[in-house]
Amino acid sequence: MDSSTVDAGDTGCVSNLIVDEGSGVDKCWSSDDALESEKSAEFLTSTGNTSLRKAGSFKNLNHQSSCSLLDELKLLNSLTWLKAQNKLPAGLALHEKDEYPQNFERGLEDGKKKREMGSESCPTSGPYTVQEENPECNDSAQFPSCPSKSVKTLFPLRQSKTLTFGTCVTQPSSKPRLPKFSAKKLSRKRDLRRLYDDNDREVNDVNQTELNGGTDNCEISEVSRGKKCKRDFSSNGFREFLTRESGHEGARKRKHNSVGLKSCSSQQVNICYRKARPIVCGKYGELANGNLDGDVPKPAKVVPLSRVLNSARRCTLPKNCNPKSTSRRELKKTSPNGAVVSSDVCHNHTGCGKINDTPMEKEKKECSVGDKKIRKELTKLEHLGDDQSEKDHSKLGGIAHAQLKLKSKEIRKRSIYELTDKGKDPSFDSSSFSKISNCLPAKKEGKLLKTAEDSKLGLCKLSSKSSTLEHQCHSDLDSDAFCCVCGSSNKDEINNLLTCSQCSIKVHQACYGVSKLPKGHWCCRPCRTSSKDIVCVLCGYGGGAMTQALRSRTVVKSLLRAWNAETECMAKNKLSSVKTLQKDSSGLHCSGYGHQDNSSFFVLQREDGRPLVSAVCKMGMSYKFDVMHNSITVGLLDSATKQWVHMVCGLWTPGTRCPNVDTMSAFDVSGAHPRADVVCCICKRAGGSCIQCRVANCSAQFHPWCAHQKGLLQSELEGVDNENIGFYGICVLHATHPTCESNHDPVNTEAGCIEEEELTCARTEGSKGRKRDGFRHNYCDQSKGNGGCLVPQEQLNAWVHINGQKSSTQGLPKLPVSDIEHDCRKEYARYKQAKFWKHLVVYKSGIHALGLYTSRFISRSEMVVEYVGEIVGLRVADKRENEYQSGKKLQYKSACYFFRIDKEHIIDATCKGGIARFVNHSCVPNCVAKVISVRNEKKVVFFAERDIFPGEEITYDYHFNHEDEGKKIPCFCNSKNCRRYLN
Numbered sequence: 016m017d018s019s020t021v022d023a024g025d026t027g028c029v030s031n032l033i034v035d036e037g038s039g040v041d042k043c044w045s046s047d048d049a050l051e052s053e054k055s056a057e058f059l060t061s062t063g064n065t066s067l068r069k070a071g072s073f074k075n076l077n078h079q080s081s082c083s084l085l086d087e088l089k090l091l092n093s094l095t096w097l098k099a100q101n102k103l104p105a106g107l108a109l110h111e112k113d114e115y116p117q118n119f120e121r122g123l124e125d126g127k128k129k130r131e132m133g134s135e136s137c138p139t140s141g142p143y144t145v146q147e148e149n150p151e152c153n154d155s156a157q158f159p160s161c162p163s164k165s166v167k168t169l170f171p172l173r174q175s176k177t178l179t180f181g182t183c184v185t186q187p188s189s190k191p192r193l194p195k196f197s198a199k200k201l202s203r204k205r206d207l208r209r210l211y212d213d214n215d216r217e218v219n220d221v222n223q224t225e226l227n228g229g230t231d232n233c234e235i236s237e238v239s240r241g242k243k244c245k246r247d248f249s250s251n252g253f254r255e256f257l258t259r260e261s262g263h264e265g266a267r268k269r270k271h272n273s274v275g276l277k278s279c280s281s282q283q284v285n286i287c288y289r290k291a292r293p294i295v296c297g298k299y300g301e302l303a304n305g306n307l308d309g310d311v312p313k314p315a316k317v318v319p320l321s322r323v324l325n326s327a328r329r330c331t332l333p334k335n336c337n338p339k340s341t342s343r344r345e346l347k348k349t350s351p352n353g354a355v356v357s358s359d360v361c362h363n364h365t366g367c368g369k370i371n372d373t374p375m376e377k378e379k380k381e382c383s384v385g386d387k388k389i390r391k392e393l394t395k396l397e398h399l400g401d402d403q404s405e406k407d408h409s410k411l412g413g414i415a416h417a418q419l420k421l422k423s424k425e426i427r428k429r430s431i432y433e434l435t436d437k438g439k440d441p442s443f444d445s446s447s448f449s450k451i452s453n454c455l456p457a458k459k460e461g462k463l464l465k466t467a468e469d470s471k472l473g474l475c476k477l478s479s480k481s482s483t484l485e486h487q488c489h490s491d492l493d494s495d496a497f498c499c500v501c502g503s504s505n506k507d508e509i510n511n512l513l514t515c516s517q518c519s520i521k522v523h524q525a526c527y528g529v530s531k532l533p534k535g536h537w538c539c540r541p542c543r544t545s546s547k548d549i550v551c552v553l554c555g556y557g558g559g560a561m562t563q564a565l566r567s568r569t570v571v572k573s574l575l576r577a578w579n580a581e582t583e584c585m586a587k588n589k590l591s592s593v594k595t596l597q598k599d600s601s602g603l604h605c606s607g608y609g610h611q612d613n614s615s616f617f618v619l620q621r622e623d624g625r626p627l628v629s630a631v632c633k634m635g636m637s638y639k640f641d642v643m644h645n646s647i648t649v650g651l652l653d654s655a656t657k658q659w660v661h662m663v664c665g666l667w668t669p670g671t672r673c674p675n676v677d678t679m680s681a682f683d684v685s686g687a688h689p690r691a692d693v694v695c696c697i698c699k700r701a702g703g704s705c706i707q708c709r710v711a712n713c714s715a716q717f718h719p720w721c722a723h724q725k726g727l728l729q730s731e732l733e734g735v736d737n738e739n740i741g742f743y744g745i746c747v748l749h750a751t752h753p754t755c756e757s758n759h760d761p762v763n764t765e766a767g768c769i770e771e772e773e774l775t776c777a778r779t780e781g782s783k784g785r786k787r788d789g790f791r792h793n794y795c796d797q798s799k800g801n802g803g804c805l806v807p808q809e810q811l812n813a814w815v816h817i818n819g820q821k822s823s824t825q826g827l828p829k830l831p832v833s834d835i836e837h838d839c840r841k842e843y844a845r846y847k848q849a850k851f852w853k854h855l856v857v858y859k860s861g862i863h864a865l866g867l868y869t870s871r872f873i874s875r876s877e878m879v880v881e882y883v884g885e886i887v888g889l890r891v892a893d894k895r896e897n898e899y900q901s902g903k904k905l906q907y908k909s910a911c912y913f914f915r916i917d918k919e920h921i922i923d924a925t926c927k928g929g930i931a932r933f934v935n936h937s938c939v940p941n942c943v944a945k946v947i948s949v950r951n952e953k954k955v956v957f958f959a960e961r962d963i964f965p966g967e968e969i970t971y972d973y974h975f976n977h978e979d980e981g982k983k984i985p986c987f988c989n990s991k992n993c994r995r996y997l998n
């Protein structure tokens with residue numbers, strides 16, 4: 016049992032402390048232990064990571080907070096001394112009762128004795144003592160980080176918390192008299208405040224414990240005074256100092272401040288009152304005064320949020336701005352000088368072309384400088400071969416070409432956006448589709464257009480516009496050079512973008528399995544084999560990069576069945592129409608039904624004898640005949656005909672395999688299970704292999720190929736060691752309106768819930784609620800039929816193989832890092848750099864007790880906040896949960912601050928945590944929580960699911976496990992589609 020004392024240094028927040036459980040002995044250890052360099056330490060500090068350190072490793076402590084505390088104390092001490100010497104600076108008064116308390120040491124001694132007698136420690140006298148920055152510390156002996164002895168002589172600014180076996184036991188401070196300064200001399204206070212620099216607010220401990228300890232909540236303070244009061248309230252001395260400074264007026268104001276929602280006077284800019292913390296009482300969490308010692312509660316003086324927002328940085332929407340047109344991309348575009356500026360700054364530019372005020376300008380500068388810095392840092396990392404580096408990605412092939420893919424992704428995002436907007440617009444035509452169909456070879460574009468001519472949504476229609484559209488498609492193709500598989504235009508010497516000399520499609524070597532750069536012309540496989548009119552056996556569409564399909568009989572049959580179902584339908588109901596159509600279709604005649612393996616279909620023949628299969632699509636009430644002549648129909652009569660599959664369909668369709676990992680020259684599609692009755696929600700055609708939208712409860716199904724056209728495909732690294740890649744698709748609706756209610760599919764509801772719950776969720780009330788523990792480590796089983804699939808190992812091998820070959824000369828092989836993962840990390844770095852948490856405020860919530868609000872515009876997919884707290888194992892979490900439930904602290908009983916990050920770990924933000932602990936649940940949230948990995952550390956990060964406007968409360972879906980009646984927690988999210996219960 017190690018009796019090391021650990022210290023919370025840094026800036027007040029003991030975030031992501033890792034409290035592990037061992038063989039009966041809980042250990043606290045620091046994630047900083049894993050730090051390899053000073054730089055990493057800095058990074059962690061700036062990112063608000065744990066500051067716990069084992070005893071003996073305090074060398075690495077960030078002295079910032081202990082120094083600022085020290086400085087404060089020194090200052091007070093000095094003032095006392097100065098007063099004794101009659102040398103107090105002019106204008107500064109120090110009353111006797113405010114002087115440095117001489118009884119402090121006695122208080123310390125008392126406290127120490129008590130602890131020695133075991134009265135305040137955990138019965139098991141845990142081996143570690145965790146000192147929070149924020150809680151008051153009354154024992155300098157537990158402050159090994161304080162370099163100066165003077166700490167020992169300081170008055171009890173803090174109340175310490177002993178964390179033993181995962182238990183927090185509050186040690187009441189020996190409350191000595193605290194210094195009180197003249198109310199007039201606020202300038203001195205400013206000096207003092209300077210000691211508390213405008214540091215990372217998120218990393219401030221927002222511990223809202225101590226009903227009687229009176230720790231203020233820095234975020235609450237911020238509500239009323241914006242930035243001014245937000246700094247380290249870890250020091251009660253400082254608070255007291257400020258409080259008393261305000262003199263009688265402060266006292267008067269305190270009367271109106273009993274709930275403590277607002278601890279800053281609205282008039283006295285720099286004053287924060289020391290208040291009892293608000294607590295959440297009762298089952299539904301009514302706010303109550305934290306002071307339970309008989310004070311008559313006074314009504315809270317609640318400052319209107321509008322005022323808070325006004326006093327916070329101004330990020331108001333320009334009047335003429337259309338909220339819908341605020342995607343980051345667009346905002347960036349509208350920046351008048353063309354500079355890349357952060358979204359909130361750009362926001363002011365949107366439609367207005369001017370910046371409102373100087374702070375905004377400053378912010379803009381900060382942000383763009385921040386952006387630059389991040390970019391620089393990332394570039395540096397990339398050059399250094401960091402695992403996030405783009406170069407490594409590119410080594411792995413087009414799929415992993417994150418940096419430039421980002422560009423292409425953004426283009427896609429915009430395209431989706433435009434599509435959606437236009438989709439709503441009756442004037443929408445397929446031009447948007449053509450814009451994003453840039454991977455279609457010019458030659459084959461027309462083919463796709465033809466085959467999709469009857470679709471109602473998105474696909475180009477052969478109409479009077481068709482020539483224009485095709486022309487547009489072609490010109491898009493001319494200007495862009497994107498890989499047909501991954502969508503990236505990136506290329507490098509080891510992964511070239513090849514162009515087929517015949518059909519002009521472009522593919523990365525790695526995406527198509529071309530390990531050697533061909534000398535001279537290169538041809539794709541269908542062109543090499545002179546295959547004409549080929550269509551993919553999985554989706555029925557032509558165009559794009561294809562490879563051979565093996566064992567395709569079943570899928571072909573299914574496709575034909577789907578087509579034929581429509582034909583049959585027509586035959587039964589509209590036979591006369593068929594005849595009419597036949598007559599109308601020059602050069603065609605019907606050879607009647609064909610039968611093959613119990614499935615029947617029309618076989619139509621041209622006059623020259625070439626076989627055709629008819630397909631009929633509904634077009635309103637009439638039927639239209641669409642005759643196709645393609646590799647599938649030809650294959651009906653000639654079994655030697657080669658069948659083909661899109662690389663994209665091969666990769667994204669569950670059940671396919673790639674037997675030849677060297678060349679990816681073929682996919683075995685026999686494992687795919689197309690359903691003839693499933694209609695693709697993008698092209699509206701039945702048949703082919705569809706995947707389901709990855710959003711839980713969404714029953715939308717679509718062909719991977721159709722989704723690819725719209726940039727709706729996603730791939731992510733998964734598994735504990737990122738050993739798997741999950742392939743997903745998202746429907747247009749959820750890509751553009753993530754919060755939209757899904758089509759409720761009763762068949763898939765349960766599965767959807769399981770998946771969603773296992774994604775990222777707050778822990779349920781009660782440990783036995785962890786029915787389905789675990790983050791999605793392995794999608795193999797769960798994802799089937801739910802939109803996701805794991806790529807078979809062979810396919811992965813293909814990528815790794817080609818990379819391996821290259822990397823033997825070019826560097827270490829690395830698994831591809833998905834775009835999303837890369838983007839998340841990049842976004843995380845950007846967020847930290849720009850300190851975006853500064854725009855978040857804690858304020859009374861309409862949903863429950865306190866909530867987190869934004870005072871700036873946050874565009875969709877931006878990082879909003881990180882959920883920080885102590886990382887504990889399940890056993891510790893269970894123990895704590897019991898303690899919280901049975902303890903005195905009411906707010907712990909009624910609110911859950913646990914967030915499960917994976918099978919074994921939970922972030923407990925109950926006692927120590929960041930502002931994300933105030934994020935309430937909503938059934939229609941504006942954020943989504945994701946677990947991302949930053950330097951091998953798991954982080955829980957909230958990303959905006961849609962644009963969030965200043966003044967909106969931040970919410971996410973808790974995904975609590977379902978509980979039986981009686982244990983249900985009513986939901987007060989007030990959303991239209993509220994599920995009524997949290998669990």
Ligand SMILES: C[S@@+](CC[C@H](N)C(=O)[O-])C[C@H]1O[C@@H](n2cnc3c(N)ncnc32)[C@H](O)[C@@H]1O
Nearest residue numbers: 863864865909910911932933935936986987988
């Ligand atoms: C992490 S806390 C959220 C912050 C909390 N409002 C506070 O003031 O500390 C989570 C708890 O808030 C409450 N809560 C959050 N969202 C809620 C909702 N939509 N309806 C009812 N209670 C909610 C639940 O008691 C839940 O256990």
